[in-house]
Amino acid sequence: MDALIGRRLVKVVRLAWHWADEPDDLGVGPAQLVFDEGRGLLVASRSDWTLKLVETCPGDDTWLDPYNYDYDGGRWLSRDASAEPPFASVIARPLADLGQIRNEIDEVVGIRLDFDGQILTLKTWQGEIKT
Numbered sequence: 001m002d003a004l005i006g007r008r009l010v011k012v013v014r015l016a017w018h019w020a021d022e023p024d025d026l027g028v029g030p031a032q033l034v035f036d037e038g039r040g041l042l043v044a045s046r047s048d049w050t051l052k053l054v055e056t057c058p059g060d061d062t063w064l065d066p067y068n069y070d071y072d073g074g075r076w077l078s079r080d081a082s083a084e085p086p087f088a089s090v091i092a093r094p095l096a097d098l099g100q101i102r103n104e105i106d107e108v109v110g111i112r113l114d115f116d117g118q119i120l121t122l123k124t125w126q127g128e129i130k131t
Contacts, residue, residue, distance in 0.1 A: 001055060001098060007035035008094050009115060014081035015067055019074045026084065028128045029076070032056060032063060033113075035095070043111060045124040051100075051108045086131055090115040 011034040016024040030044035038058025046052045056063050067076040082091050093115035101110030101123060110123030122129050 001041065001053070003055075004035055004039060004041060004095050005097070006094055007037065007039065008092055009087075009090055010034055010036055010082075010092070012081045012084075012087040012091075013078055014084070014087075015076045015078050017074055018077045024077070026079075026081075027131050028125075030067070030129055031081065031087075031122065031131075043122045043129055045128050047127065048107075049109065049124050049127050051110060051124055053111065086120055090118050090120050093118055 013032040013034065014026070015029040015031070016026050017029060018024050030042060032040050032042045034040040034056075040056035040063075042052070042054040042056055042063045044052040044054070054063060064078065067078075069075065081087055090113070095113060096116050097114040099112045099114075100108045101112055101121070103109045110121060113120045113122075122131065124130070
């Protein structure tokens, strides 16, 4: 992840669970932060409610494969969330630093990203990334 330091955030792809005929909760779900030159960082939650961080490569969408399924009429939908809060305030800013957030038993449950003085915090909440 050190390779992302100094890179500008250019896009955020967000997933939301979609049930037919119900509104989507756009503030809950995995997020892929895409930086200049196409490198990215997938921020997701594991089933034990700890944080999952996966670096992604330019043009590689295989990070979406685990989310490509239907369950009882519901499924994950992806969208460009770059203009949505809290991401809009850090788009085009360079990543200056990133740090882990740990719970009381020292498990990683969040990440704190410093975009040139503007802080973006992503944490797990009930098994999902919540913003």
